[in-house]
Amino acid sequence: MTLKLLVSRRLPDAVMAEAATRFEVTHRPGGGPMSHEECITALSEQDMVIPTLGDGFSAEVFAGVPTPRCKLLANFGVGYNHIDVEAAAAAGVAVTNTPGAVTDATADIAMTLILMTARRAGEGERIVRAGKWLGWKPTQMLGMHVTGKTVAIIGMGRIGQAIARRCHFGFGCRIVYANRSSKSLDFPAEQMSLERAMSAADIVVIALSGGPGTYHFIGAGALAAMPPHAMVINISRGDVIDEAALITALQAGQIAGAGLDVYEFEPEVPEALIAMENVTLLPHLGTAALEVREAMGRMALANVIACAEGQALPNPV
Numbered sequence: 001m002t003l004k005l006l007v008s009r010r011l012p013d014a015v016m017a018e019a020a021t022r023f024e025v026t027h028r029p030g031g032g033p034m035s036h037e038e039c040i041t042a043l044s045e046q047d048m049v050i051p052t053l054g055d056g057f058s059a060e061v062f063a064g065v066p067t068p069r070c071k072l073l074a075n076f077g078v079g080y081n082h083i084d085v086e087a088a089a090a091a092g093v094a095v096t097n098t099p100g101a102v103t104d105a106t107a108d109i110a111m112t113l114i115l116m117t118a119r120r121a122g123e124g125e126r127i128v129r130a131g132k133w134l135g136w137k138p139t140q141m142l143g144m145h146v147t148g149k150t151v152a153i154i155g156m157g158r159i160g161q162a163i164a165r166r167c168h169f170g171f172g173c174r175i176v177y178a179n180r181s182s183k184s185l186d187f188p189a190e191q192m193s194l195e196r197a198m199s200a201a202d203i204v205v206i207a208l209s210g211g212p213g214t215y216h217f218i219g220a221g222a223l224a225a226m227p228p229h230a231m232v233i234n235i236s237r238g239d240v241i242d243e244a245a246l247i248t249a250l251q252a253g254q255i256a257g258a259g260l261d262v263y264e265f266e267p268e269v270p271e272a273l274i275a276m277e278n279v280t281l282l283p284h285l286g287t288a289a290l291e292v293r294e295a296m297g298r299m300a301l302a303n304v305i306a307c308a309e310g311q312a313l314p315n316p317v
Contacts, residue, residue: 015297043068052076062087081210096303107162113259118144152201155208210237220245231257238262
């Protein structure tokens with residue numbers, strides 16, 4: 001019997017074609033996250049599911065399906081804070097993710113945000129597109145020179161390390177970091193408390209995993225520790241930063257700017273952030289490159305195949 005696989009949002013064609021050779025594949029139309037009812041139906045009717053960002057497999061969903069048919073949620077993405085892993089385990093449903101495949105692409109987006117925010121690139125492009133550029137002058141749109149600055153990495157995992165390498169080796173930056181444990185690194189870096197790291201930095205990069213343990217990890221107190229010329233970059237999960245506190249800090253001139261690829265209530269972006277020229281806003285582009293999304297899809301599919309064959313899962317969470 002061919003096993004049933006639900007893909008919550010259509011993946012790149014090559015991945016979908018590969019999946020169709022092994023499974024009875026269904027994918028949902030549209031691009032939005034699964035509803036509560038869709039999650040319940042998926043657990044009841046599918047053998048395996050490839051969910052992704054925002055597909056809320058919560059404790060309440062699992063409570064609605066005491067004996068799920070589904071045996072695996074092979075998450076498409078490294079972050080899985082939309083899945084209650086404990087509730088899944090209690091229901092006999094394994095959860096996997098796609099670490100490694102996303103590291104370099106996400107680090108590249110962090111560098112994009114650093115450079116765009118520091119050098120006011122978004123603001124400058126808007127001026128040009130609006131026909132308001134009056135020509136070059138020595139004091140035109142002066143921003144922060146990134147080379148040689150101190151960068152604080154908050155969360156020195158795979159992605160945090162990839163960002164730090166780019167900053168250190170590419171831009172000669174001093175690296176400090178806050179992390180639950182010390183790391184053996186191939187570049188110089190000083191571990192500090194969260195407050196010390198943020199107070200020492202010209203640029204703060206948030207690279208924490210999402211979930212209850214990091215919800216609003218960066219709040220008003222942490223932002224208050226930053227120097228007024230510093231900027232904060234977030235490529236992790238939107239709710240790792242208290243968005244209201246961030247807006248307050250920016251509006252008060254407490255910090256100089258922000259670069260965001262993720263938002264607390266995405267796809268909703270507060271009008272207050274949109275209105276600020278010193279904030280760079282991207283539409284969650286962290287892994288948005290075809291070869292990266294294909295690699296993520298194949299990694300998710302490898303976990304599905306292992307589950308179907310009764311083998312050890314390559315990427316359990």
